[in-house]
Amino acid sequence: MKRAIFLTTCLAILASFSACTFNYIDRDPYEEVIQTYALTGFDQLSMGSAFNITVRQGSAYRIEVRGSRNDVNDLDIYTRNGKLYARYRTNSKQRYTTYFTITMPTISGVDFSGATKSSISGFGGLRSFEAILSGASRSDIDLDASSVRVDLSGASEATLFGSGSVLEGDLSGASSLYAFDYPVNEAILDVSGASRARVDVGKNLDVSASGASNVRYQGNPSVRQNVSGGSSVQRD
Template sequence: MKKLTTLRTKVFAAVMLTIATVAATAQTNGSGRLVKQDRDLPGFTEIEAGSAFSIKVSQGDDIKVTVETDDNYLDKIETVVKGDRLHIASMGMKNPSAMRVYIRMPELKTLDISGAARIETDGGITGTTLEIIASGASKVKLDLNVELLNSKVSGASKAEFNGNASVHRSEISGAANLNALNLKTLTTNARVSGAGKASIFARDEITADLSGAGALSYYDNGQLNKISKPGTLTFTPQNPGSGPSEEISASVEATDAGDSTIVKIGDIKVSVREGNPTKITIGGSELEVDDNGNVNFKRKKQTRFDGHWGGFELGVNGYVNKDRQFDMPEGYEFLDLRMEKSVNVKLNFYEQNFNLISNKFGLTTGLGFEWNNYRFDNNVVLLKDGNDLINDNFLYARNYNKSKLVVNYLNLPLLLEYQTNRFSKKNSFHIGAGLQTGLRIGSHTKLVYQDDGRKKKDKDPGDYHINPFKYDLMVRVGWGKLNLHANYSLNTLFKNNRGPELYPFTIGIALVSW
């Protein structure tokens, strides 16, 4: 047992070191020699892609699909047409130099993008009806001219639409973001939920259906307005003619004495005052030019504290006994874990910040989902036996390919955070600590095994004497959007006297932050 404990301690240390040095341990297996290959494919009107592909779509008279990647990876990019849909996928590629696909097609009806894929148009896409589905952490940027546009943007994906559409029906959920301010429509129907955000333009009618922390921005009478209150609202905006991108306000102001002139063009402001430096303000930056031609650059101060909670995070989880050791209590040795397979996933979809001191020290809260996967090292069939837990595999004596316990939580954090640079979230060291409360919203066991040569999967929902709440100590540290986190539970995984005394922990890294 002592050797087993030493082994698990080393595994635990190795996992922490791997997370902290993820950039340094990356491998590059691509040859670095980029080549292009044309694929001979039948006609299609739909595109589906995931992974980390970068795709450009153009409209033309014929079908043409070109793949660009390392010369030793050409056979690992799959382009297959099934029915009317082109499926683009990758197989076993590690750190390729590029994963680009160029597509020319006469008509596009459906676009389904997931993972970390990116897609943009080369020229505009014209058609009658177009459906766009963006999920995961995908990015979509399209120039369109269609009659009916249906869009679904979810997860942490971002979509930008430009051009024209008579009708736009959109669903935005999770932490997704839709920018359709430069898509000129007659009517737009936007359903925004979770922590989603949408920006739209419509001439005749807008229908907004908001829930959760969803927010909708829209143009009305030359001004950008915002709705964040849950509910359904239909109204007619005052947007005659073209969209906001074609209207740039300009004004010139001068004092009666003629010693001062201020010129405003859009978000550009030029201030000329006799005896003082000329000031040019563009967005959040300011230039001062004195009479000698000296230039002084200034950046406007950040107006609010912005913490580091929202995002998509990945890590490992496990548990320790009351002595903070990995040894399982007597009678519960079957709960030993394969820690490298015990994956923790977090989607922190909503964040709210409160400044406490000088926009450098503040309080962050929010909401997030968490999935804890406890992968057992042994052949375990976990069952409740009265007020206890037992391993019931002795009845079947099967050799399981996978045996795990999955626990799902809805989390509410209270995080005190300090930042070194209040002017920039991207160029600042941050460290925070606090308490996270989790409400168990589901739990189940999953077994994978072979039965007469066929793969079987059994999923059995149940509470398994798991505590309905958890209370974690939380530490988060990082630079910019790089964020490492560690959680340790103050209460046990299982209820008192209904299972072993085990305290869960989690270590991970943010893959996507917002």
């Protein structure tokens, strides 16, 4: 009886290895291509599907995409109402990373989802900027703007560099905001679901924190806080 159980276990393990090998072989071979797109007139981005995205300031629009031929051919990229959209047309788990390099004169907002990784740099003198990150997306954002708003959910992460006047943050689902290198006069934060925020504030800090969340701040602001559920607000 024990021998039969042992043999059955071994066969199950071998079957699982075979399944893993089959999935690997089933993946299309990588054939790199670089594609450019002549799209203009946008100052916002909406992108998903685990892309790696580099956004930088420049006098002219340019969109360059690098990746597997099959993945690049499956992209749906278009503009509408001042926003650039990029998605895959079909669902597939067997994809390589697709890399976007986007140059644009100015920017007012991004909406990145689906485990994207991004960096945004070179933009200054902006009136406002909004970053919406969801689905475990990560972004390094280096810019100067009078007002910045970040909306982070689903274990997403944003790191800010530069300077501004007002910073608003809405964090949920174990998300993280790192803004010690983005000093502002005023910060308004709503942090929940084991999220955390790090901010540098000069005058006023308004915090609502719940669900074991944590806010640490630098500077000497006047602090108003509404804290519950094991959350905390601390000077760094």
